[in-house]
Each structure stands twice: as C-alpha cells, then as structure tokens.
Amino acid sequence: MARIKDTSVEMVKATTDIVTLVEAYTRLRKSGSRYVGLCPFHQEKTPSFGVTPDRGTFKCFGCGEGGDAITFVEKKENVDFVGAIEWLADRFGVQLEYEETSPEQDRLRKRRERLFQLLDRAATFYERYLWESTAGEPVRVDRAVPPRRLRTCLAARSVVEVGAGRADALVDALARA
Ligand code: ZN
Numbered sequence: 001m002a003r004i005k006d007t008s009v010e011m012v013k014a015t016t017d018i019v020t021l022v023e024a025y026t027r028l029r030k031s032g033s034r035y036v037g038l039c040p041f042h043q044e045k046t047p048s049f050g051v052t053p054d055r056g057t058f059k060c061f062g063c064g065e066g067g068d069a070i071t072f073v074e075k076k077e078n079v080d081f082v083g084a085i086e087w088l089a090d091r092f093g094v095q096l097e098y099e100e101t102s103p104e105q106d107r108l109r110k111r112r113e114r115l116f117q118l119l120d121r122a123a124t125f126y127e128r129y130l131w132e133s134t135a136g137e138p139v140r141v142d143r144a145v146p147p148r149r150l151r152t153c154l155a156a157r158s159v160v161e162v163g164a165g166r167a168d169a170l171v172d173a174l175a176r177a
Contacts (some may be wrong), residue, residue: 004098041065
C-alpha cells in the first residue's frame with residue numbers, strides 16, 4: 001500500500017487550522033486564548049468543549065474526548081490515521097506525496113513469499129521422505145536425528161541447494177542416503 005511521505009504529514013499538520021476544522025461541526029466562541037462550544041461528541045446544553053489553537057488541540061470535560069486535529073477527524077469521520085491525513089489534505093488544500101513502491105519492489109516481495117512457500121513444501125516433502133521411505137532408513141537408524149531438528153536442517157539445506165539452483169544434488173544425496 002502506498003505510504004504518505006513524512007514531509008506531507010508534517011505539511012498537513014502545519015496547514016490545518018483546528019478552529020476552522022471544528023467549527024464545521026459545532027459553533028465556537030472565543031474565550032481568552034481558547035475557543036469554547038457545545039461538544040460535537042456528546043449531547044450537552046452548556047459548553048464543556050474547548051479548542052486551544054496555540055497547541056492545536058481540543059478537549060471535552062464532559063465526555064473526555066480530546067486530541068489534535070487528526071484525532072478529531074479520525075473520530076468524527078470514522079477513518080484511520082492515513083484516512084484522516086488525506087481528509088485534512090483535501091480540506092486544507094495540501095498536495096500529498098506518496099513513497100514510491102515500484103513494480104520491481106512488488107515483484108521481489110512476491111518472489112520472496114513464493115520462495116518461502118516453496119521451501120516449506122520442500123522441507124515437508126523431504127522430512128516425510130526421510131522418515132517414511134526405505135532409502136531414508138539408514139539415516140533414521142544411524143543418526144537418530146530428532147524430527148524437529150531434522151526439519152530445521154533440511155530447510156536450511158533446501159535454502160542452499162535451491163538457492164544455488166542445485167536442487168537435484170539434494171535429491172541425489174537423499175537417494176544415496
Ligand atoms: Zn463531549
């Protein structure tokens with residue numbers, strides 16, 4: 001998923017005017033360095049909700065809701081952090097920039113996931129082969145490797161062999177065992 005650049009998040013925080021933001025939900029009245037009004041989060045008849053623009057925060061002493069502009073949007077618009085940043089960027093006209101996730105990076109990630117799946121299947125296969133086949137009998141008897149450790153060894157060997165494109169060598173080794 002595309003990630004918003006930190007610089008864009010900072011830009012949104014710097015550009016957002018919390019009084020303008022909150023006034024879209026409830027009428028505010030200036031009181032000293034603060035703004036007060038009826039809480040947009042709970043029903044009330046006398047104002048216990050306040051915004052402190054200097055700090056960019058809001059607080060309700062009635063229901064306890066509080067936070068910054070991002071928290072406010074998260075709660076009122078029912079979105080997560082990224083959603084709130086995008087919402088605020090749209091509201092206050094900030095152009096967001098996203099981190100690059102190239103098709104090449106996606107391709108490598110998918111390849112890595114497939115490789116892990118393959119290794120797991122290979123380990124399961126060799127484990128069963130060693131424990132159930134006739135060819136695996138000498139190994140089972142002579143070395144008496146505990147199953148868990150054997151699985152780990154095989155997984156590690158599979159990585160080396162498959163990684164080097166020499167899976168056949170492992171198959172041969174097992175056949176000779
Ligand atoms: Zn409240």
